[in-house]
Amino acid sequence: MDNEQKPALKKHRIFIILLLLIGILLTWNLRLFWIQVASARSFTSRNIDLVENSVIQREKGIVLDSGRGDFYDRNGIPLTGRSYPVLTVFPVRDQETNAAREAAMKQIAQILNVPYSEWSRFVSGVSYPQVWPGTGRPAALSDRQAQQIEEAGLADIRVTLFRQRYDAAQTASQVVGYIGQNPERVTRQFTDQFHKGELQLTSKIGNAGLEKTFEPWLQGIGATTVSLYTDATKNPLPGLDARIMTPDNRYYPLKVITTLDSELQRQIEARMDKLQIAEGAVVVLDIGNADTLVMASRPAFQPEHIDLSDGAWSNKALKASAPGSIFKTITATAALEEGAAAPDEVFDCSGQLGQYGFTCWKKDGHGAITLEEAYAESCNIVFAKVAQRLGGAKLEEYARRMGLAQQVGWSGTIPQQRDFRQWDAEEKGQIYQSGTNPKDGGVLVQTAIGQRDVLVSPLQAANLVVTLFHQGKVLSPRVVQEIRFRNDRLYQSFQPARKAPDQGKAIHSATAKRLLGWMEEVVEYGTGRALGAASWSLAGKSGTAEVTLDGGRPGENQWFIGYGPAEHPRYAVAVELSRVPAGQKNKSIPLFREVMDVLAAAKR
Incomplete structure (x- = not known):
């Protein structure tokens, strides 16, 4: 072989070696690809891939x-978690x-x-x-x-x-609400989080109560x-x-600090069970600023075992129902403000109005009775006659001035949301149904005593007492006062708020003061005499509304609203027993007394 052929042969061998190396590397890479990717999808008993x-x-x-x-009460005691x-x-x-x-x-x-x-x-x-x-x-x-x-x-x-998250016997379960899967709300309300993968269709979110309204702040990291x-x-x-493995973040999860007092809540729920309250609600507000201290509802439910088909979850304190004679507080307010009747004006109650088939609860009548006495004795005839002088439009106007027929719970604009409402599913209630003629005489007299179309929630009823204490100024009850970081630094506060009357100006302070005094007389000699032996001196107004139960059976809603102690009011309370079969003993006054006894013992 001559010298010219040697370099060519050497280059040829190098080329062949490079091709072999490339082939080996290619085969190696293909093998790694098969092991790491292809085998991740399917493997045999002989080939368990590295990913698996x-x-x-x-x-x-x-x-x-x-x-x-989690939620906490006003004293920092956990309500959940x-x-x-x-x-x-x-x-x-x-x-x-x-x-x-x-x-x-x-x-x-x-x-x-x-x-x-x-x-x-x-x-x-x-x-x-x-x-x-x-x-x-x-x-x-x-x-x-x-x-x-x-x-x-x-x-x-x-x-x-x-x-x-929840105790077996969860305190304030109707207020707290519950969490659960809700794919429709995840995609509709939390679209951005869903697309970012922060929430899935199977994620549990707040479906009712505070769990729902405060969902954006409750989601952890x-x-x-x-x-x-x-x-x-x-x-x-x-x-x-x-x-x-934990996120271990000093700021999250956030703490939602409510206005509730868990010990008072627990005791009052126990008193409701002691009296075997099947359906109803108790609301206790701080009379000074309308903060919700207790909100108890029956029937109770366990948030972890929800069966919505049986109607177990429903916060009765936010549901509007027929109020009966507690609405006479509105009729009396309108009469005094409009000069339609004087407190000492004498009316005659024979037990019947003489038209519309309208009667008094006292069949033989009250005889000669003043407007002031009629409030204490809850005379239907006197309030029907006063309403005839006022007219239906005035009744509705003053009901709205006093915070009825509207959502009264805390609402406002905060950095994260406009028109944010703390309460979930709060009902507005009503004075007249759509299509009802307020000028109709039969409608008018029934409306004057809280029957016919009138619907009021226990929250509105308790706040009505607060409104009288504040000289006719309507406040908005809070249930959450602030949100804090995990390290207790303040994140968001919700200040007590006054709600502008829905129609017209607030009532005169003299009228409000007079009505509060009349509530004392209800207990002194009127329909609330049984409260005279309570731990505190009390004041209030009773109410019984006729309702129709399932199957057309007659029933009634039993109410008592008021405040205590009478000399230096601290609490406004509304008690309602819903849909009680007719003929059963009225437990609203005994329950009101039990509630006030709990509150009195807590302040001794």
Whole structure:
């Protein structure tokens, strides 16, 4: 071979070697691609891909805390979110069952006070991390139980801290409301968060009560989970073991501070149950600024087990119903403001009006009686005659001036929202239905005593008493006073607010003062005489409205509204028992007394 051919042959060999190297690299890359991508979609028992192995090394975690913000009462006591130790079982198995493990398992069964067969069956059936007992509410462990279980030293049995959002007997459950899945609202109301992946169609959001109205502030920034790191054979990896993962943010989740007093709430709910109140509500407002201290509703419900088909969730305190004679407070106010009747003007009540089939509750009548006395004795005839002088339009005008026939709860503009309302599903109530003629004589006399079309909510009724105390100025009851960061720094405050009357100016202070005095007379010698033996001197107004129950049966709404103590008023209270079958004992006054006794005891 001559010297000229040698360089050419050398270049040829180099070219062939480069082609082989390129081929090897290409084959290697294709193989890696197959292992890392193709095998992630489908693999055989012989080819377990790298991605799957990495997933296997950490078992599915348990959510110990959703990260959602909680509600607190005015004293900083949590209304939601109780943390307690629970027993968590991971799907980790020893290579073989030995005597030591069996002994430890039996020991744990004894600690839990359950049959060993039941406990062993639960553990052996665990295919993903589960909290004992597996179904329903996780069982809370005592400190002693938690210590003994940890000392047992089993790799798959651990004690973790679990955060339960609602108690088994949730205080103020109707006010708090509940969370649940609501795909339609997620896509409609939280569109941006949904598209960003922060919320899914299966995310639980507030569906009612404060959980719903304060949803934007309650959403956390991530859940707290516990996971157990294992190898492919489901044995714990040395040095990793069980790990709790949490956002650990000093600012979130936020705290929603309500105006409620949880201890008063709990006691008053207990009094309602003691009197076997099947359906009704109690509202207690701070008479000084209209803050909601207690709002109790029956029937109660457990927020974790909602069956909307049976109507279990409905905050009766915000639902408008026929008020009966407590509406005479409006008729009396209009009469005094318009000069339609003087307090000492004498009327005659024979028990019948003589037209429209209208009668007084006292069949034989009250005889000669003044307007002032008629309020204390709740005479229907006198108020029908006064209404005839006023006319239907005036009744509606003064009802609106006093905060009826409108949403009265706190509303306003805040940085995050315009026209924000704290209360969920607050009903406006009404004086006349659409199409009703206020000039009709029969409509007029029935409206004057809170019948016919008139609807008032317990919140409006309690606020009516506050309005009288504030010389006719209508306030807007709050239920939330502020939102705070996790570290207690202020995030957003909601100041007490005055609500402009829906129609016309406020009433004169002299009229308001006179009505408050008349409420004292109701207790002194009128329909509220049974309250004379209460812990405090009280004042108020009774009401009974005729309603029709299911099947056309006659029933009634039983009311009492008022304040106490009479000398130095602190609380405005409204009590309503809804849809009580006719003939049953009136429990509104006994319940009002029970509520006031609780309030009196709390201030001693």
